[in-house]
Amino acid sequence: AQKITQTQPGMFVQEKEAVTLDCTYDTSDQSYGLFWYKQPSSGEMIFLIYQGSYDEQNATEGRYSLNFQKARKSANLVISASQLGDSAMYFCAMRVEVGGNTPLVFGKGTRLSVIA
Amino acid sequence: DGGITQSPKYLFRKEGQNVTLSCEQNLNHDAMYWYRQDPGQGLRLIYYSQIVNDFQKGDIAEGYSVSREKKESFPLTVTSAQKNPTAFYLCASSLTGVLAEAFFGQGTRLTVV
Numbered sequence: 001a002q003k004i005t006q007t008q009p010g011m012f013v014q015e016k017e018a019v020t021l022d023c024t025y026d027t028s029d030q031s032y033g034l035f036w037y038k039q040p041s042s043g044e045m046i047f048l049i050y051q052g053s054y055d056e057q058n059a060t061e062g063r064y065s066l067n068f069q070k071a072r073k074s075a076n077l078v079i080s081a082s083q084l085g086d087s088a089m090y091f092c093a094m095r096v097e098v099g100g101n102t103p104l105v106f107g108k109g110t111r112l113s114v115i116a
Numbered sequence: 117d118g119g120i121t122q123s124p125k126y127l128f129r130k131e132g133q134n135v136t137l138s139c140e141q142n143l144n145h146d147a148m149y150w151y152r153q154d155p156g157q158g159l160r161l162i163y164y165s166q167i168v169n170d171f172q173k174g175d176i177a178e179g180y181s182v183s184r185e186k187k188e189s190f191p192l193t194v195t196s197a198q199k200n201p202t203a204f205y206l207c208a209s210s211l212t213g214v215l216a217e218a219f220f221g222q223g224t225r226l227t228v229v
Contacts, residue, residue, distance in 0.1 A: 004158075006158075009156075031214055032214060033214045033215040033216075035217060035218075037220075042222070043204060043206075043222065043223045043225075044220065044222050044223065045206060045208070045218075045220035047217045047218075047219070050215055050217060052214070052215050091158060091159065093159075095214055095215075095216075096214065097213075097214035102214075103147075103149050103161050103164045103174065104149075104159075104208075104218050105161075106151075106158040106159040106160075107158050108156070108157055108158040109158050
């Protein structure tokens with residue numbers, strides 16, 4: 001079974017600073033994908049970035065980058081130049097490639113608060 | 117615009133009543149999912165469907181039922197057997213593949229009184 005662990009229930013960051021949200025995962029499968037989602041107070045889930053287990057380079061999407069360390073089984077999200085609009089819940093998730101379309105497994109999330 | 121539509125956004129029901137949450141997608145995705153979210157918790161999987169007329173139980177399927185008669189639709193029924201149904205429910209869909217992102221609806225907040 002897969003498991004995602006997010007050890008930071010809440011984080012604070014100053015506006016314009018960078019912040020790292022931690023995520024560790026556990027799986028015995030070799031092929032898997034790692035995802036980050038943002039959930040504002042409105043409740044919608046917004047996809048941010050993904051990384052494949054066979055990708056050698058870290059994924060980047062604008063101000064978001066995924067620091068993928070396979071040996072440590074970690075997939076931390078780095079947000080550069082934080083903005084007030086980045087205040088939200090952030091969820092790390094994974095999917096393994098076993099028998100078709102397996103569902104995403106989510107961590108419990110980290111609440112990020114950006115301070116002006 | 118393509119996307120996933122959940123309705124209603126807010127739902128109130130009396131204890132002991134069954135209630136059905138709607139989820140429709142026009143993204144032509146084969147797979148659809150239902151998650152439940154409680155305060156301070158992540159998303160927990162209730163049911164998922166990889167193809168029409170087929171679905172599998174997730175981690176917390178007890179007290180819930182689903183159907184997948186059409187590719188576009190995956191309704192969730194919260195039955196009276198669900199002991200604590202008050203929660204935020206999210207529906208999602210995706211293409212096939214380990215790197216396929218899931219697209220989510222805006223959620224339904226169910227309150228049972």
